[in-house]
Amino acid sequence: MIKEIEKIEEIIEYYAGERNPKEQENLVAMLREIQEVEGYIPKEAQEKAAEKIGIKTTVLSCIIQRYPSLKGENYGHEIVLCSGARCGCKGGPEIIDAVKKELKIGKDGISANRKVHVVIRNCLKQCKTSPNMMIDGKLYSGLTVEKALEIVRKL
Ligand code: FES
Known part of the structure; x- marks a missing residue:
């Protein structure tokens, strides 16, 4: 579990350090990578990423809703x-x-x-x-x- 959290933090750090971190392409790539760690994108990870990048969490939840391949919840x-x-x-x-x-x-x-x-x-x-x-x-x-x-x- 701690390993997963660390991995997610690394991913967020990486994408936040990109040249245009707020660009949708960058955000989608980051969300996809986070999802690979846990199978979905936990709320806490969304909040942390939004804070680090300097955007509202709702921007990320809107992207997650728009892309059917992204999961914002751990539904079965x-x-x-x-x-x-x-x-x-x-x-x-x-x-x-x-x-x-x-x-x-x-x-x-x-x-x-x-x-x-x-x-x-x-x-x-x-x-x-x-x-x-x-x-x-x-x-x-x-x-x-x-x-x-x-x-x-x-x-
Ligand atoms: S309209 Fe339903 S599968 Fe094409």
């Missing part, structure tokens, strides 16, 4: 739901609503128990087998509301 599962037209005409919106309601997903996309992160994507490029959703990189196809709920209840 990621569900990607499809809002594309092909899934849409086969019940996609109902599946999205039902899953979000079942897991009590907040405005930040995270479930009430903080274990699941939900992302909505325009098309998962698997339209032939729509409606689709992806959980931790695994595709679930030909869904109905009932099937989708059965799957997410097991998480």
Whole structure:
């Protein structure tokens, strides 16, 4: 644990010392490296980095929200739901609503128990087998509301 903290501090020091530390490219690279240490970007690390670089913590949280590959919390599962037209005409919106309601997903996309992160994507490029959703990189196809709920209840 102490090793991880030291590694994160080293990363922050390095990126804070860059020529343009406040540039988005620099911030994203720093966040990616921090995430490699713990698997997500802890709040304390976000605060420390923001202070060191001289920006608001909200700048970093906005970047984390904008980049689906960055995790600001240590949630266990990621569900990607499809809002594309092909899934849409086969019940996609109902599946999205039902899953979000079942897991009590907040405005930040995270479930009430903080274990699941939900992302909505325009098309998962698997339209032939729509409606689709992806959980931790695994595709679930030909869904109905009932099937989708059965799957997410097991998480
Ligand atoms: S519209 Fe859903 S996978 Fe393409």
